[in-house]
Amino acid sequence: MKNTRQRAILSLVASRPIHSQEELAHLLETQGYEVTQATVSRDVKELGLIKVPLKNGNGAGTHFKYVEPAFGKTYASRLHRVIAELVRDVKVSVNLIVLRTPPGSGMLLASAIDEAGWNEVVGTIGGDDTVLVVVSDPKFSPVVAQRFEDMRSEDPL
Amino acid sequence: MKNTRQRAILSLVASRPIHSQEELAHLLETQGYEVTQATVSRDVKELGLIKVPLKNGNGAGTHFKYVEPAFGKTYASRLHRVIAELVRDVKVSVNLIVLRTPPGSGMLLASAIDEAGWNEVVGTIGGDDTVLVVVSDPKFSPVVAQRFEDMRSEDPL
DNA sequence: GCGGGTCTTGCATTTTTATACAAAGTGTGC
DNA sequence: GCACACTTTGTATAAAAATGCAAGACCCGC
Numbered sequence: 001m002k003n004t005r006q007r008a009i010l011s012l013v014a015s016r017p018i019h020s021q022e023e024l025a026h027l028l029e030t031q032g033y034e035v036t037q038a039t040v041s042r043d044v045k046e047l048g049l050i051k052v053p054l055k056n057g058n059g060a061g062t063h064f065k066y067v068e069p070a071f072g073k074t075y076a077s078r079l080h081r082v083i084a085e086l087v088r089d090v091k092v093s094v095n096l097i098v099l100r101t102p103p104g105s106g107m108l109l110a111s112a113i114d115e116a117g118w119n120e121v122v123g124t125i126g127g128d129d130t131v132l133v134v135v136s137d138p139k140f141s142p143v144v145a146q147r148f149e150d151m152r153s154e155d156p157l
Numbered sequence: 158m159k160n161t162r163q164r165a166i167l168s169l170v171a172s173r174p175i176h177s178q179e180e181l182a183h184l185l186e187t188q189g190y191e192v193t194q195a196t197v198s199r200d201v202k203e204l205g206l207i208k209v210p211l212k213n214g215n216g217a218g219t220h221f222k223y224v225e226p227a228f229g230k231t232y233a234s235r236l237h238r239v240i241a242e243l244v245r246d247v248k249v250s251v252n253l254i255v256l257r258t259p260p261g262s263g264m265l266l267a268s269a270i271d272e273a274g275w276n277e278v279v280g281t282i283g284g285d286d287t288v289l290v291v292v293s294d295p296k297f298s299p300v301v302a303q304r305f306e307d308m309r310s311e312d313p314l
Numbered sequence: 315g316c317g318g319g320t321c322t323t324g325c326a327t328t329t330t331t332a333t334a335c336a337a338a339g340t341g342t343g344c
Numbered sequence: 345g346c347a348c349a350c351t352t353t354g355t356a357t358a359a360a361a362a363t364g365c366a367a368g369a370c371c372c373g374c
Contacts, residue, residue, distance in 0.1 A: 002322070007296045016305035020360060036324055041361055055296055139164045146171035159352070175326055191325060193354055
């Protein structure tokens with residue numbers, strides 16, 4: 001049964017680092033689910049699992065771990081609503097990002113962004129219908145700007 | 158120069174969906190950076206970029222996009238500190254996760270978790286040195302528990 | 315039961331990504 | 345300049361992941 005298998009996958013990836021879909025397939029086998037890597041690939045996609053590099057990787061071998069992307073999702077779910085609602089326009093200039101908002105909501109948006117504590121963001125200034133986001137290094141500007149764009153339109157993450 | 162190239166990569170992935178490292182290599186070429194997929198693979202790893210499935214995928218072709226994992230990172234950086242500091246132990250029972258904390262900090266931790274608004278979490282109850290986290294479905298228990306474990310020890314995301 | 319949908323899977327293969335290894339580049343002290 | 349250590353890259357290849365296709369499973373309504 002596909003459903004219980006995917007449940008097993010969630011449980012497995014939560015319990016230990018898994019380095020490949022092949023490995024996952026083997027682990028599933030030990031639990032009575034006989035599937036191929038192809039099926040695991042589809043499951044991974046459906047569950048929305050993503051492969052993240054392991055930070056403390058000692059260096060040798062493939063060091064990945066599949067994780068549920070819920071972090072990003074739920075993170076976004078709070079700020080996301082504010083941004084989706086208030087951000088009308090996003091413009092970049094070197095290390096500044098200019099957001100336009102409906103009149104009166106600039107301060108609100110600015111403090112919401114402050115609150116989020118993104119580490120590329122040094123600070124924000126909220127006017128009436130404009131928010132200035134100061135980015136720590138120009139190289140991050142496109143990334144942060146894109147993030148605003150994403151949160152404005154897409155589903156979180 | 159490696160540094161400017163990686164900068165260009167950050168900018169590229171922020172500006173459009175990119176489906177493979179090969180594609181990225183071609184785009185870099187148009188900007189005067191002549192590199193192979195191998196080098197891109199290394200850059201991607203160093204920058205910590207991850208490949209996420211595109212939600213609104215129309216179905217055909219590989220639909221991925223490289224993103225900076227800053228979402229998860231910054232998200233975690235706030236709650237993370239609280240959890241790293243306060244969570245002493247994590248136990249699971251069906252749809253409940255029991256967290257032990259230093260005496261007196263239960264309520265604090267509980268409200269921090271509430272605040273985070275994880276969507277698998279229905280609610281929390283904070284006692285003196287214990288927090289009960291109620292998960293919406295037992296199938297998410299391992300994932301959420303692991304997340305606590307991760308935030309307790311690892312670097313965010 | 316039978317025909318026509320939809321869903322799930324494996325097989326075989328392609329596509330994509332990672333890496334071992336060697337070579338070239340860079341810097342430092344002598 | 346030369347020797348040495350360290351970094352960065354490409355080549356070739358291995359490893360891992362995605363997918364076209366066909367087969368089987370399942371579910372209806374008739």
